[in-house]
Amino acid sequence: MQVLQVQLEVGPDPAEVGRARRWARSRLAGCGVGDDEPLAETLILLISELVTNAVVHTGCPAVLRMLFGGPGVRVEVADASDRAPAPRQAAGDDTGGRGLELVDGLADRWGWQREGAGKRIWCEIDRAEPSGTAPDENFARRREPRVYL
Numbered sequence: 001m002q003v004l005q006v007q008l009e010v011g012p013d014p015a016e017v018g019r020a021r022r023w024a025r026s027r028l029a030g031c032g033v034g035d036d037e038p039l040a041e042t043l044i045l046l047i048s049e050l051v052t053n054a055v056v057h058t059g060c061p062a063v064l065r066m067l068f069g070g071p072g073v074r075v076e077v078a079d080a081s082d083r084a085p086a087p088r089q090a091a092g093d094d095t096g097g098r099g100l101e102l103v104d105g106l107a108d109r110w111g112w113q114r115e116g117a118g119k120r121i122w123c124e125i126d127r128a129e130p131s132g133t134a135p136d137e138n139f140a141r142r143r144e145p146r147v148y149l
Contacts, residue, residue: 003069004031010062010077012055020051020064031068039125042106043073046123049099050077053085053121060118072108072126080118 008023010016024047025035033040047064054062058081067074087100103110107123 003067005065005067007063007065010051010055010064012059012061014052014055016055017048017051021048024064024066027066033073039073039127042125043075046103046106046125047075047077049102050075050121050123053077053099054079054081057081058083072124074122074124076120076122078115078118078120082114082118084119085112085121 006027008020010020021044024044025040028040028043029035033043043066047066051062051064054060054077058079060080062077062079065074065076065078067076085100087104103123106125108126110121110123112119112121
């Protein structure tokens with residue numbers, strides 16, 4: 001199986017999140033994923049959350065990678081901070097604190113690992129059913145629900 005990997009270096013500036021989204025959209029389109037497809041929208045949201053976390057919570061540059069091949073798309077964000085990602089419990093009117101909860105709810109799989117002096121957070125989204133076959137009505141409920149303690 002051949003895997004295509006593309007990557008973008010992201011500076012430690014919140015304005016870089018928008019640049020990462022634009023870059024990711026163009027790479028998705030180049031791999032045949034249309035802007036209006038649910039897969040593209042989900043991936044852009046996940047990328048936005050992971051890059052925002054890296055830029056805001058570490059203050060370090062990061063590297064965004066997208067890997068295409070196999071059953072889906074993998075997104076990775078590596079940064080130089082050794083601080084483990086920690087889900088937060090946001091209150092109802094908080095404007096932040098939901099990033100990892102969104103990743104957990106939208107990605108088919110996600111996790112993190114130490115990488116050198118820093119870490120890499122990753123998530124994977126499976127591609128939809130082949131064109132012409134629609135998922136049944138229970139498709140969205142097949143994932144195991146997540147419980148936060």
